[in-house]
Amino acid sequence: MKRGRLPLTAMRSFEAAGRLLSFSRAAEELFVSQAAISRQIRELEAFVGKPLFERLHRRVVLTETGRLLLEPLTASFDDLDRRLSQIIADPAQSELRVSVEPSFAAVWIAPHLHRFREQHPDVDVSVEADVRLVEFRTHEAELAIRFAAAARSWLRVEARHLFDCRTTPVLAPGLLASGPPLSSPADLRHYTLLHEYDRKYWAGWFQAAGLPDFASQKGPVYPDAAQAIQAAKLGHGVALCDLVLDSEDLRLGTVVRPFEIEVSDGAYWLVAPDFRRLSRPAKAFADWIVQELASATE
Secondary structure, eight states, X not given: OOGGGOOHHHHHHHHHHHHHTOHHHHHXXXXXXXXXXXXXHHHHHHHHTSOOEEEETTEEEEOHHHHHHHHHHHHHHHHHHHHHHHHHSOTTSEEEEEEEOHHHIIIIIHHHHHHXXXXXXTEEEEEEEOSXXXXXXXXXXXXXXXXXXXXOOOTTSEEXXXXXXXXXEEBOHHHHHXXXXXXXXXXXXXXXXOEESSTTTTHHHHHHTTOTTOOOOOSOEESSHHHHHHHHHXXXXXXXXXXXXXXXXXXXXXXXXXXXXXXXXXXXXXXXXOGGGOOHHHHHHHHHHHHHHHHHTO
């Protein structure tokens, strides 16, 4: 089909109505009347020869044809919006928004981001700490860093493997020196265990240590790993650390590992809607973080 025949105005109206599942909300977004939205969608339905919506009582739902058309349209309009924003923005300084899980942001991004800045002083990175996977719509983050317990499990995005997580207990050296001896994993019963998310987090490590029935249902619970590690550094107990994320603390000796036993615990992924269509700042950041983490895991 020749591009000159594409009903662009009608497709813009349909995309807004399909995304919002509302003709009235689409009209508000596009600053037109609801009647104009309805007319444009009827014209598009006549053009494709199939209905795009089922008109129900006080609501609309997409037909199968509508769903097939909506996804590429939304992606195309979002990409156009991003490109135009980049063109309009000051070319001397670019801003990149990256959505990162809070623990990763605190433990790894914060200590390492200055290295990216040294290599790319023209890019200002805005780190958005959020546990939710963004939808990568206009004015949202262009990249995300996410944890997955197993293989990647996100729809309509691409993911690149960053590193596998391996966890092991750590504690402050002062606590290890002053507390009961840690000759074997069973000696952890004399210490406060620091948990993240819930008190089931230690179960995998105790299983690997040959103590599947070890009671780990006591001790404070923190909302993320970064806070549990911080508590461990303050001498409040023993936490499970990730050997990559917490490598700097281990190298500096702010925490020590009493045992060599470690267990696999999922992986971190770099996520984007389409790596081939990243902006220049996003591509630079993606290349940098892959290389930086590759060096950390060698």
